[in-house]
Amino acid sequence: MHSISVKELTLNFGAVSVLKDLNLDVAEGEFIVLLGPSGCGKSTLLNCLAGLLDITDGEIWIKGKNVTWAEPSERGIGMVFQSYALYPQMTVRGNLSFGLKNARMPQAEIDKRVARAAEILQIGPLLDRKPGALSGGQRQRVAIGRALVRDVDVFLFDEPLSNLDAKLRSELRVEIKRLHSRLNNTMVYVTHDQIEALTLADRIAVMRGGIIQQLDAPQVIYNRPANLFVAGFIGSPAMNFLHGATVDGGRRFEAGGIGLSLEGYEGGAVGARPEVVLGLRPEHLEIVPGAEEGRTIPAVVELDEPMGADSLVWLKAGGAQMSVRVPVERRMARGAAVHLRVDMTKASLFDAATEQRI
Amino acid sequence: MHSISVKELTLNFGAVSVLKDLNLDVAEGEFIVLLGPSGCGKSTLLNCLAGLLDITDGEIWIKGKNVTWAEPSERGIGMVFQSYALYPQMTVRGNLSFGLKNARMPQAEIDKRVARAAEILQIGPLLDRKPGALSGGQRQRVAIGRALVRDVDVFLFDEPLSNLDAKLRSELRVEIKRLHSRLNNTMVYVTHDQIEALTLADRIAVMRGGIIQQLDAPQVIYNRPANLFVAGFIGSPAMNFLHGATVDGGRRFEAGGIGLSLEGYEGGAVGARPEVVLGLRPEHLEIVPGAEEGRTIPAVVELDEPMGADSLVWLKAGGAQMSVRVPVERRMARGAAVHLRVDMTKASLFDAATEQRI
Amino acid sequence: MLYGTLFIVCIYYILPLWVMVMTSLKGMPEIRVGNIFAPPVEITFEPWVKAWSEACTGLNCDGLSRGFWNSVRILVPSVILSIAVASVNGYALVNWRFKGADVFFTILIFGSFIPYQVMLYPIVILLREMGIYGTLSGLVLVHTIFGMPILTLLFRNYFSSLPEELFKAARVDGAGFWAIYFRIMLPMSMPIFVVAVILQVTGIWNDFLFGVVFTKPDIYPMTVQLNNIVNSVQGVKEYNVNMAATLLTGLVPLTIYFISGKLFVRGIAAGAVKG
Amino acid sequence: VDLEVTHWWTSGGEAAAVAELAKAFDASGDHWVDGAIAGSGGTARPIMISRITGGDPMGATQFNHGQQAMELVEAGLMLDITDVAEANNWKSIVNPPSLLDACTIDGKIYCAPVNIHSPEWLWISNKVYEDLGIPVPQNWNEFVASAPQVEAAGKIPLALGGQPWQSNLAFGAISVAVAGLDVWKKVNVDKDMDVAAGPEYAAVFKAAADARKLAAKSNVQDWNQATNLVITDQAAAQIMGDWAQGEFAVAGEVAGKDYTCLPGLGLNAYLSTGGDAFYFPKLDDPEKEAAQKRLAALLVAPETQVAFNLKKGSLPIRGDVDLATANDCMKKGLEILASGNIVPSGDMVWSADVQKQIEDLMVEFWSSDMPAEDAQAKWVEILKSGL
Amino acid sequence: MADGARRNPLFRNLTAKLAAVPMVLTALVVFAGGTVWTVVYSFTSSKLLPKLKWVGLDQYERLWGASRWLVAIENLLIYGVLSLVLTISIGFMLAVLLDQKIRFEDTFRTIMLYPFALSFIVTGLVWQWLLNPEFGVPSVIKAMGWESFELDLLHDPKIVLYGLLVAGLWQGTGFVMCIMLAGLRGIDEDIWKACRVDGIPRWKTYLFVIVPMMRPVFITTLVIVASGIVKLYDLVVAQTSGGPGNASQVPAMYVYDYMFQAQNLGQGFAASSMMLVSVLIVLIPWAYLEFGGRKRG
Numbered sequence A, B: 001m002h003s004i005s006v007k008e009l010t011l012n013f014g015a016v017s018v019l020k021d022l023n024l025d026v027a028e029g030e031f032i033v034l035l036g037p038s039g040c041g042k043s044t045l046l047n048c049l050a051g052l053l054d055i056t057d058g059e060i061w062i063k064g065k066n067v068t069w070a071e072p073s074e075r076g077i078g079m080v081f082q083s084y085a086l087y088p089q090m091t092v093r094g095n096l097s098f099g100l101k102n103a104r105m106p107q108a109e110i111d112k113r114v115a116r117a118a119e120i121l122q123i124g125p126l127l128d129r130k131p132g133a134l135s136g137g138q139r140q141r142v143a144i145g146r147a148l149v150r151d152v153d154v155f156l157f158d159e160p161l162s163n164l165d166a167k168l169r170s171e172l173r174v175e176i177k178r179l180h181s182r183l184n185n186t187m188v189y190v191t192h193d194q195i196e197a198l199t200l201a202d203r204i205a206v207m208r209g210g211i212i213q214q215l216d217a218p219q220v221i222y223n224r225p226a227n228l229f230v231a232g233f234i235g236s237p238a239m240n241f242l243h244g245a246t247v248d249g250g251r252r253f254e255a256g257g258i259g260l261s262l263e264g265y266e267g268g269a270v271g272a273r274p275e276v277v278l279g280l281r282p283e284h285l286e287i288v289p290g291a292e293e294g295r296t297i298p299a300v301v302e303l304d305e306p307m308g309a310d311s312l313v314w315l316k317a318g319g320a321q322m323s324v325r326v327p328v329e330r331r332m333a334r335g336a337a338v339h340l341r342v343d344m345t346k347a348s349l350f351d352a353a354t355e356q357r358i
Numbered sequence C: 001m002l003y004g005t006l007f008i009v010c011i012y013y014i015l016p017l018w019v020m021v022m023t024s025l026k027g028m029p030e031i032r033v034g035n036i037f038a039p040p041v042e043i044t045f046e047p048w049v050k051a052w053s054e055a056c057t058g059l060n061c062d063g064l065s066r067g068f069w070n071s072v073r074i075l076v077p078s079v080i081l082s083i084a085v086a087s088v089n090g091y092a093l094v095n096w097r098f099k100g101a102d103v104f105f106t107i108l109i110f111g112s113f114i115p116y117q118v119m120l121y122p123i124v125i126l127l128r129e130m131g132i133y134g135t136l137s138g139l140v141l142v143h144t145i146f147g148m149p150i151l152t153l154l155f156r157n158y159f160s161s162l163p164e165e166l167f168k169a170a171r172v173d174g175a176g177f178w179a180i181y182f183r184i185m186l187p188m189s190m191p192i193f194v195v196a197v198i199l200q201v202t203g204i205w206n207d208f209l210f211g212v213v214f215t216k217p218d219i220y221p222m223t224v225q226l227n228n229i230v231n232s233v234q235g236v237k238e239y240n241v242n243m244a245a246t247l248l249t250g251l252v253p254l255t256i257y258f259i260s261g262k263l264f265v266r267g268i269a270a271g272a273v274k275g
Numbered sequence D: 001v002d003l004e005v006t007h008w009w010t011s012g013g014e015a016a017a018v019a020e021l022a023k024a025f026d027a028s029g030d031h032w033v034d035g036a037i038a039g040s041g042g043t044a045r046p047i048m049i050s051r052i053t054g055g056d057p058m059g060a061t062q063f064n065h066g067q068q069a070m071e072l073v074e075a076g077l078m079l080d081i082t083d084v085a086e087a088n089n090w091k092s093i094v095n096p097p098s099l100l101d102a103c104t105i106d107g108k109i110y111c112a113p114v115n116i117h118s119p120e121w122l123w124i125s126n127k128v129y130e131d132l133g134i135p136v137p138q139n140w141n142e143f144v145a146s147a148p149q150v151e152a153a154g155k156i157p158l159a160l161g162g163q164p165w166q167s168n169l170a171f172g173a174i175s176v177a178v179a180g181l182d183v184w185k186k187v188n189v190d191k192d193m194d195v196a197a198g199p200e201y202a203a204v205f206k207a208a209a210d211a212r213k214l215a216a217k218s219n220v221q222d223w224n225q226a227t228n229l230v231i232t233d234q235a236a237a238q239i240m241g242d243w244a245q246g247e248f249a250v251a252g253e254v255a256g257k258d259y260t261c262l263p264g265l266g267l268n269a270y271l272s273t274g275g276d277a278f279y280f281p282k283l284d285d286p287e288k289e290a291a292q293k294r295l296a297a298l299l300v301a302p303e304t305q306v307a308f309n310l311k312k313g314s315l316p317i318r319g320d321v322d323l324a325t326a327n328d329c330m331k332k333g334l335e336i337l338a339s340g341n342i343v344p345s346g347d348m349v350w351s352a353d354v355q356k357q358i359e360d361l362m363v364e365f366w367s368s369d370m371p372a373e374d375a376q377a378k379w380v381e382i383l384k385s386g387l
Numbered sequence E: 001m002a003d004g005a006r007r008n009p010l011f012r013n014l015t016a017k018l019a020a021v022p023m024v025l026t027a028l029v030v031f032a033g034g035t036v037w038t039v040v041y042s043f044t045s046s047k048l049l050p051k052l053k054w055v056g057l058d059q060y061e062r063l064w065g066a067s068r069w070l071v072a073i074e075n076l077l078i079y080g081v082l083s084l085v086l087t088i089s090i091g092f093m094l095a096v097l098l099d100q101k102i103r104f105e106d107t108f109r110t111i112m113l114y115p116f117a118l119s120f121i122v123t124g125l126v127w128q129w130l131l132n133p134e135f136g137v138p139s140v141i142k143a144m145g146w147e148s149f150e151l152d153l154l155h156d157p158k159i160v161l162y163g164l165l166v167a168g169l170w171q172g173t174g175f176v177m178c179i180m181l182a183g184l185r186g187i188d189e190d191i192w193k194a195c196r197v198d199g200i201p202r203w204k205t206y207l208f209v210i211v212p213m214m215r216p217v218f219i220t221t222l223v224i225v226a227s228g229i230v231k232l233y234d235l236v237v238a239q240t241s242g243g244p245g246n247a248s249q250v251p252a253m254y255v256y257d258y259m260f261q262a263q264n265l266g267q268g269f270a271a272s273s274m275m276l277v278s279v280l281i282v283l284i285p286w287a288y289l290e291f292g293g294r295k296r297g
């Protein structure tokens, strides 16, 4: 039994179709991240799951029950919002217990649940403060607590960390991950931050224009993106793209005077194609002093960006701009002519027309 | 002659002192980044430089002229804001030429300058659009252009990229760096994003509570932070801290049953101190299977966060939580007992009381 | 259900207008016998004509027509001046804060609560000393003064919701007080100007007290004429003429509301609620 | 010369009367700029005073003469028209002389009286009584006695408008009628407070309390609406000044036939003689000043007096004019006037402040069930405060 | 060399200060000056013209002894409380109704708002007429068969205040509704969602979550409505003239009558000074909440 099962979901806002025949199955206890550019329909999908939007067509099943037309509170879900959406005039305790009181739960049970949530989230000392007197991170924890006390099977998060600063974000990321491994319930998590997606997810659903482009484990998404969009979207700094053609029956890639052997490329039968895109991640390139036939690309250093732990070197190669990640100690002089060694086993190759991975 | 020279600057808002006796000299053509947590006074300092705030005490010199009481427009500065601050009712061209028109510059000269700025920033085709019809990145470029046309010696940036998404941010970052190397004028750049600071700056001024904590080149700030605050603030994931003591006349560090030889530590004379903090960056730790006397710390794996290019492993070690950066291929099982090898040449040691680097 | 409630509520709001319109179209005999809610059996525009150009007050039998043009002559400069002054105030208060500005603003806000009757006498003295008592400019000044508190508040709230960085950018660009006001702030403030215009047009057009105290008969505004017509009972009350006169008087503000109600709400959201 | 004249005469009969003045003034080559302010003196007076003190005076303005304008005169804002009065020999022609006295301050004359008003009239609809088949009452007591029958017939015995001054007027009329002239004078002229608190006035308040019951069902506001109730025979009677006559006239009713008027409520044939007068604020323009004086002379001139007072239904301020065309009621008034049975009006003996307070008291009295004794006690308090 | 020299702070941003002169003058001369003038003369025995003849607190003693003033104050309190509560609650409820994503929202809103365009004079006249028992709404109800219906809102001293209220609400609720609507629209969408997920019924969400969140809007509205109530004059004059009897007197009428009709400026000024005090009572808590609160935040 799937924890969540979305079948042929379509959602239109008036004439605009935001989600189109979307299918998604989430296993029990799985952590799914919805990732995609702004406006791609992530929040919309989450709201459909929560029952906050009436869908146009399709079905939604949660825990084996068709909840397509059930009220949000009946779906066994808890939801955490980007803006926290705490009730400002209630104390933290009030925020946590408001929903339970409303469900006429006995006070003793409420107290127990609030205490448990407070303990899990370490917000015990804050219980009698109002949200206005909390820091961003604390507020977000309370927001999570509100979902927690409801003892639901499915947690829905809509960019819960976007409003926090980088430091807090990375801390809370770890906390959410820990929460998941402790509670082990199903989580659907919307973000446009790929670090969050990569670190948290069991599987990532990369969306664009209301359509799931790829649904897979983070490493697969990162290393074997299914199409050009996913490849370009995931990874920072972004993947380098070289536009060219495969020749020699698919054994070589050629572009603007560059020739690379495709030996070791783990894709399927490549074949000769007139228009392909070769994608190379910055960390899969290595700067070497001398050319190696079929394995290196000549390049000229343009800029060098030290980023603390490592450094990003920007180069001009084969008419395109490329970036390479190097250890921070290695400083490159501007204008230096170097060669980039390509690790073809980790490269991605796409058909320029269909944009699909070959 | 310094390009900018701030002398004993004090600024109070009513009773609150936001900047305290601040001194800062910026060399001709230097790229200074002001970095610090929210509310530390970065924007305030920048506004003082621009003349948008009347300072309480002190002097500001720009290009050898005392401009403490000069109007913003008379200071030879250009400023770029986080929210772009484009005039919504004017076209891009209007935005660029507004300041010049105010200065009653001849139309021909205005046209020339606008054309040049448009060429540098590649916004030629946008000149007749209004800001509403531009994307975030384009708007930011126009905002830069507005400073550019004024042909000033000093550029002031207040978090110019904060409102952009990660991808655009890294692109524009590179562009700004290129702009700087092309124009070679002085730039003061406020940010709270350390990647921006580390990649762009010639020197970084790390601020806290209106006081500059450390002013130095990025690599120095990163590798040899002057105090605990700087150490903790710079670096993501953050530096690991172990609280302990130096013994043996400063030859060993001990904390919660861990003993590490301080041999190779590049600080000065350490001496025996009862309370010190040892700071170790995640990328300067290495996970090794076996213990090595005086060089490793025993640890237990808690969590493993793959982040695409590499992976962050969170461990419990010496009673503290530590993180180590490892290649993404290396997955660690939860609960595994490992050892962390410390590279003492890259470690930082602080006095727990004064918080200063030893 | 929802619409039902709304519908009933709307009846409450519409009813007076309905009655006014219906009555103004009836002849006196029909009014005496008939139901006030019933539409006229025989539509007559005579009451309107009478109200507009024939109704008498004392010796003047030119109805509201004269008052209408007087009202326009009062309205236009008053609205323009009061809004101009208040918007500059709001702008100065938000962007060019100077010492004591808050004190003046507080006094101003306090002023908006003072019953007008209280201020009548001091103002008479003030205008007398300025030598503009009884003139159009005197009345315009009075409207400007009494419009100032609420409008200044409105503009202040609005301008403070505009990004401060725009103002800073303009200063770096070398624009001065007026340049920023005219070139940057004004073009961005349409919603709040709409609200201000609507409020002032309504307020000034409907004003009776100032109009009657600070002017003289040849520049009496329409409301004074309305009062005269309605209160000059000659035998039986001519309800139809009164209603027609009332409607005629309300026509200008009503039209403005019907046309720009939507902008009004938007402007209120931008100016009144934030703050 | 254009001269703006402000007044509050806007009802049908009043407006017609003003038209006579304007016609006469225009005939002399000047121009009457009408500045009517509808409502009542209460609405109009503040406006007039504001304009005079505000330095934008009109050419002439109506006031009830008496203490109302005194301070304006003292402040030097009013034109001294003694020369006009002397030239036209007002001293000898204005009757009763008290009218001119009210215009005189420090021996100088500042206003031109135009009419005499007496508020102490009871107006009765004959038809109501014809329908009932009983004789029309000839005095207040008879009227009170007939009231139950009127009420039984579903009519309102006494029509009374809701405006405060009407309550006050009704009380004033009742007090002169019930208490009699001597008592009235003792209190109001000699300011004898013991009499005010004494039994004579207790009777007055008692009568007022009776009247209150009779007026309970009347719920109109304006005085002429109340008059209209009598005209249309919905009410049996109304206590109102002689100006009510104008309304009857406009409605085409004939005194004696359609309605009956009882001066002094039919009890004491005394009338208090208030009235309207015109004051002339000082203007800097000598030409205007001349016009003001022309107007002053004109207002008292016999032709104007006749034309004006006939239309307005008030009495002329000079005894030497021929009011042959006057109707039944007006003649009654003239007779009383000629016989000298007059009392000064409240405006002349008490300050506006005291009158306003009495008015407030009366409003309260007429609209509540305040016992007569309490009302009397409060009334005495107010009078004392004005000593 | 002016360079770097500190200029006289008085002349910094001189234009801005010049531009604020009208405001400063208005605040100081008209509002502050006028108020002080009024208060000062309330201690004199000024009659028709203001004169500095001191009488101490006499005017105030007389004021508080006048039954008409007491009635006026009581009326203002009753009317004020009712009107505040009803205007705000009805305005809020209408805003809630309009906030349900209904069709023709613009039309409904315009209908509710248009009375605001009319003057109180007009409002008073129309409702005077509509409430007339002989041919107004009551008579229609009677004609429709409810024979025993007797409601004379304007001539029964006990209920005349409700007659005023009906008219006052008609005129003012639309505007309040607009402010409330704007306030509702400013509430974070996510709060609604959070409540739905928590299973809170809509009415409870409004009552326990939204209303508390709209506190600033309520306070603004409260102040606007309250200031209108203190000034209440035109409506009463047009609709009831304070009657029947003194049943619908309000303080502003007392001030006006005594200043101009009774020609007792001192008394009028004393009454207006008392009104100013009541304004202060309304204003000071507001100023505290609005400005004191902001500094902390």
Ligand SMILES: Nc1ncnc2c1ncn2[C@@H]1O[C@H](COP(=O)(O)OP(=O)(O)OP(=O)(O)O)[C@@H](O)[C@H]1O
Residues within 6 Å of the ligand: A013, A016, A018, A036, A037, A038, A039, A040, A041, A042, A043, A044, A045, A192
């Ligand atoms: N109520 C609505 N009416 C009409 N269109 C809407 C509505 N809500 C969302 N949309 C549109 O639906 C699309 C998807 O919106 P959604 O909020 O799901 O995006 P998202 O992926 O969550 O983006 P973000 O990262 O910015 O939150 C957008 O194009 C948006 O403009």
Ligand SMILES: Nc1ncnc2c1ncn2[C@@H]1O[C@H](COP(=O)(O)OP(=O)(O)OP(=O)(O)O)[C@@H](O)[C@H]1O
Residues within 6 Å of the ligand: B013, B016, B018, B036, B037, B038, B039, B040, B041, B042, B043, B044, B045, B192
């Ligand atoms: N106009 C003002 N009045 C009073 N205090 C102010 C004002 N402006 C700023 N401050 C205070 O001054 C301090 C510094 O503010 P500043 O804007 O310089 O911070 P910042 O470093 O730019 O922060 P951020 O990263 O959030 O932009 C803050 O504590 C702030 O609260």
Ligand SMILES: [Mg+2]
Residues within 6 Å of the ligand: A042, A043, A044, A158
């Ligand atoms: Mg979203």
Ligand SMILES: [Mg+2]
Residues within 6 Å of the ligand: B042, B043, B044
């Ligand atoms: Mg800042």
